[in-house]
Amino acid sequence: xxxxxxxxxxxxxxxxxxxxxxxxxxxxxxxxxxxxxxxxxxxxxxxxxxxxxxxxxxxxxxxxxxxxxxxxxxxxxxxxxxxxxxxxxxxxxxxxxxxxxxxxxxxxxxxxxxxxxxxxxxxxxxxxxxxxxxxxxxxxxxxxxxxxxxxxxxxxxxxxxxxxxxxxxxxxxxxxxxxxxxxxxxxxxxxxxxxxxxxxxxxxxxxxxxxxxxxxxxxxxxxxxxxxxxxxxxxxxxxxxxxxxxxxxxxxxxxxxxxxxxxxxxxxxxxxxxxxxxxxxx
Amino acid sequence: xxxxxxxxxxxxxxxxxxxxxxxxxxxxxxxxxxxxxxxxxxxxxxxxxxxxxxxxxxxxxxxxxxxxxxxxxxxxxxxxxxxxxxxxxxxxxxxxxxxxxxxxxxxxxxxxxxxxxxxxxxxxxxxxxxxxxxxxxxxxxxxxxxxxxxxxxxxxxxxxxxxxxxxxxxxxxxxxxxxxxxxxxxxxxxxxxxxxxxxxxxxxxxxxxxxxxxxxxxxxxxxxxxxxxxxxxxxxxxxxxxxxxxxxxxxxxxxxxxxxxxxxxxxxxxxxxxxxxxxxxxxxxxxxxxxxxxxxx
Ligand SMILES: Nc1nc2c(ncn2[C@@H]2O[C@H](COP(=O)(O)OP(=O)(O)OP(=O)(O)O)[C@@H](O)[C@H]2O)c(=O)[nH]1
Ligand SMILES: Nc1nc2c(ncn2[C@@H]2O[C@H](COP(=O)(O)OP(=O)(O)OP(=O)(O)O)[C@@H](O)[C@H]2O)c(=O)[nH]1
Ligand SMILES: [K+]
Ligand SMILES: [Mg+2]
Ligand SMILES: [Mg+2]
Numbered sequence: 240x241x242x243x244x245x246x247x248x249x250x251x252x253x254x255x256x257x258x259x260x261x262x263x264x265x266x267x268x269x270x271x272x273x274x275x276x277x278x279x280x281x282x283x284x285x286x287x288x289x290x291x292x293x294x295x296x297x298x299x300x301x302x303x304x305x306x307x308x309x310x311x312x313x314x315x316x317x318x319x320x321x322x323x324x325x326x327x328x329x330x331x332x333x334x335x336x337x338x339x340x341x342x343x344x345x346x347x348x349x350x351x352x353x354x355x356x357x358x359x360x361x362x363x364x365x366x367x368x369x370x371x372x373x374x375x376x377x378x379x380x381x382x383x384x385x386x387x388x389x390x391x392x393x394x395x396x397x398x399x400x401x402x403x404x405x406x407x408x409x410x411x412x413x414x415x416x417x418x419x420x421x422x423x424x425x426x427x428x429x430x431x432x433x434x435x436x437x438x439x440x441x442x443x444x445x446x447x448x449x450x451x452x453x454x455x456x457x458x459x460x461x462x463x464x465x466x467x468x469x470x471x472x473x474x475x476x477x478x479x480x481x482x483x484x485x486x487x488x489x490x491x492x493x494x495x496x497x498x499x500x501x502x503x504x505x506x507x508x509x510x511x512x513x514x515x516x517x518x519x520x521x
Numbered sequence: 522x523x524x525x526x527x528x529x530x531x532x533x534x535x536x537x538x539x540x541x542x543x544x545x546x547x548x549x550x551x552x553x554x555x556x557x558x559x560x561x562x563x564x565x566x567x568x569x570x571x572x573x574x575x576x577x578x579x580x581x582x583x584x585x586x587x588x589x590x591x592x593x594x595x596x597x598x599x600x601x602x603x604x605x606x607x608x609x610x611x612x613x614x615x616x617x618x619x620x621x622x623x624x625x626x627x628x629x630x631x632x633x634x635x636x637x638x639x640x641x642x643x644x645x646x647x648x649x650x651x652x653x654x655x656x657x658x659x660x661x662x663x664x665x666x667x668x669x670x671x672x673x674x675x676x677x678x679x680x681x682x683x684x685x686x687x688x689x690x691x692x693x694x695x696x697x698x699x700x701x702x703x704x705x706x707x708x709x710x711x712x713x714x715x716x717x718x719x720x721x722x723x724x725x726x727x728x729x730x731x732x733x734x735x736x737x738x739x740x741x742x743x744x745x746x747x748x749x750x751x752x753x754x755x756x757x758x759x760x761x762x763x764x765x766x767x768x769x770x771x772x773x774x775x776x777x778x779x780x781x782x783x784x785x786x787x788x789x790x791x792x793x794x795x796x797x798x799x800x801x802x803x804x805x806x807x808x809x810x811x812x813x814x815x816x817x818x
Contacts, residue, residue, distance in 0.1 A: 255566060261747040264560050326770065326798065327631030327743070335663075357798070358675065359668035366663035409798075413774040446629065448563035448747020450775040471630065474716040476749035499630065499662070 242284045250275055253292055260479035260516045261448050266486055270295045293510075293517035299482050300509035305491040307466060309346065309402060310437055317349065317395040317403040319428060319435040321388075323421060323462055324442035325454060326409030329470035329496055331360065333442055334404045335367030336496070336504035342371055346401040351391035352377035353384045353424065354408040364406050370501055374398075384408065384420065385427035392431040405436070412457035422461050439464050440493070445471045445478035455484050470496030473503070477516050525817045526558045526599070530592035541584070543591060548580045551595045562776035562815045565751040568785045576602050596816070603812035607781060610807050612765065612790040614641065616651070618736045621700030621708045625735035626767075627726060627757055630714030633769035633795055634741045635665065638711040639672035640795065640803040641739075641767075646678060651706040656681035656696035658689040658729060659713035669711055676800045679705075689713070689725060693733045710735065717756035730761050737764045739792065742783060744768045750779035751786045758787045769795035772802070780811050 243249055250271050257267035274295050283291070309318045320337075322330045331354070338348045350373050354360035361377050368375035376391040388405050395403040407424065410417035428435050441464040443451050458464050469478050472495045484490060492507040514520075533550050552573045559569045580598050585591050616622045624641070626634045638655055645651040655673055657680070659665035666683045673680035681696050693710055700708035710733055715722035730738065740754060740763040757763055766783055771794040780791055791806045 258560055259566050259748050261563075261749075264557050325745070325773070327633065329631065357668075358671035359664040362664035362667050363662075370663075411770060411773040414772070444631065444743075444745075446743065446747065446749045446753070447745050448775070448779070449561055450563075450745045450773065453774060471716070473719075474629070474749065475718060475752045476747065480747065 242282055245275060245278050245281050245283055245288070249288065253288065256292070256518055257479065257516065260477035262479040262516070263449050263483045266483040269486070270299070270482075289517045289519050293513045293519055296482055296516050297509050297513035299485050300492070300513055303485045303489060303492050304507050304509040305466070305493065306506060307438060307493040315396060315399055316432055317392070317400045318437045319392065319432065320402060320404045320438040320440060321407065321425070321428070321436040321462070322404060322440050322442060323407050323458055323464070324409065325411050325444075328409065328442040328444045330409065330442045331363050331367065331406050332499065333440075333468055333470060333494070333496060333504065334364065334406055335371060336501055337404060338367065338371040338373045339501045340504060341402055342373070347399070348373045349391065349395045349398065349400040349403045350375045351388060351403060351405040353388055353405045355380055355382050355384050355387060356408040360406075360408065385424045388424055389427050389431055392428065392435070412454050418457065418461045425462050438466060441467050443467055443469045443478075443481070445469050446474065446476040447480065449480060451480040452483060452487070455488055455490060459488070459490070464490065466491040466493045468494045468496065469507070473497040478512070479516050481512070482516070526555065527592060527596050527818070529554045529558070530595055531590065534591040543580050543583050543585060543594070545581050547591065548577055548595070551580075552577060555595075555599055558816065559778060562778035562817070563747045563750070563782075564778035564815065565748050565782035567751065568782045571785070572602065572606065572781075600812055600816060600818075603781065603815060604808045607784055607808035607811055608790050610805065612792050612806070614645070614737055614792065615764070616649075616707065616736070621654070621697065621705045622737075623697060623700075623708050623710060623733045623735040624737040624739065625710045625712065625730065625733060626739050626741055627712055627761060627763070628714060628741035629716060629743075629753060632714065632741045632743050633767075634714065635659070635668050635672065635711050636798065637739075637741050637767050637769060637793075637795055637803075638669065638709050639676060639678065639800050641793070642678045642707070642709050643676050643800045644803055645707055652704065653707045653709060654679050654681060654696065654700050654703065654705040655709045655711065656692055657683075657711045658692045659711060660687070660689060660692070661713045665713065672800065690728050690732045693729050697733055717753050723756070723760050727760055738762065739765050739767050740783070740789075741767045741769060742779065744771050744777045744779055744794075745773055745775040746779040750782040754783035754787050758789065763787065763789050765790050765792035767793045767795065768806075771804070772796040776815055776817065777811060778815050781815060
């Protein structure tokens, strides 16, 4: 844009930018309305408009940008992180990246191969275990994921590990039998330690559109999601559904994934995210 | 979660003229709701625009017949236009070339390529009595080759033995040779996931295509994809010339507007739908069903 009036046409263009970033109609409209408030029909430069747009998006995201807190536990039991989400979102890879990060912070990590279903899912996690020098608790393919999680908790406690990360099989939130299985995993974890799982991280794929809202709602109901990780932001998808999710659920967002490598995990920074949505270069 | 388009349109038309032909202002009001419904179903904005233009052309001036309401009339026009744009059904995998027929699977990370490779191989083997060899060219993702090997073992489909240290083009070469020597009808090439702006990986994909000269190049895409679907489909099509689209996770509760987006920007047919994680969870594409779902009907 060059200098132009903040009129209906301009506002429609701004709304379109937001829609193309996957914010959805409702959230896009709310944000452009807020943007127009007090500025309607004023002259603004193109860059200014995008900056204001980024500011409005940031206003929604800033309250949810929260680091992942790891509790220090005095009874020697680990901080348990349960990784959940739909198929292919990036759960296993994110566990690998997190293991690297925790190691670098001097925390000892253990991984549990809770995806006992998908072909070679256990081997995939084992490779991440090797890469990050983290022991992996695994059972044979087809065994009960909840039982595996329980055993891993015993083992992590015995070894005095700081953090246990439990991988799970991907599941679509409308598949009730698979969601019941997830509910059972949480229930069995609680039998071991009433306060666990201490973090339940829902992994969202940035290329996903409006369905991510359903994912947050149903996974939260079943498994008590405590925070979000958004992956695959190294592409052209902007992940704007996160704005709609934040507006509606105020769910903390901890990390973003920006590649397939072990270091490709960054803390979620609302300002950068908002600027990218508004189409401003980093 | 969403009101169905019919309900919304009835609400609109209640306030508008109910008799005679659909006026331009009636249609415009209705199309605002259609636009919204399509965006909520994840149809890409540019595609929504051209879609509503086409519906408008057809709708203005149409006589509303007595037996239906104007809302029903517009819903039908929208539905028919969706079906038309989604394309015809029954576009099966084309094997009409000397054996072994190479089929290459491409797409973003985690879209469902490896699973769909096994599904298609199983279908060709059991339904069409073809002898199929599968090869994984994914030397990057941990245990990716092992994943395809296990799927082969579980479903009785042969896989190319894994040789450490080979690159994707070398594996493609070896697969085609093994396909010829072993008397296979079809060779399925599963490739690593890649993001469409990752230049080295897009180049690598084009090199694999040169080596294998695939008869089918199928873009495997998640039906839950949002607005990015157009960028993905366009980029993959430009770089390798896809011959069709396989949509996965259709067993989810997404509205699946990405199907329309990808079809519209590439003009390539949607060939198959993945409807689950198991190897037999593969269905043929029916435009009416997908159209109905996009409209929440
Ligand atoms: N480009 C990119 N790829 C990613 C990112 N995170 C994960 N991936 C890739 O996405 C694909 C799926 O990742 P996984 O970690 O296997 O996903 P998952 O959720 O464990 O998958 P399932 O267990 O099969 O449900 C792999 O190819 C990963 O390398 C990311 O941030 N960026
Ligand atoms: N529910 C459902 N899950 C599917 C479908 N197709 C694939 N999946 C699952 O999606 C996840 C990713 O599938 P893969 O076949 O590994 O995907 P990919 O494209 O090969 O992944 P990368 O090689 O890592 O890029 C796995 O958990 C599959 O079981 C489908 O149609 N429905
Ligand atoms: K995906
Ligand atoms: Mg996994
Ligand atoms: Mg794969």
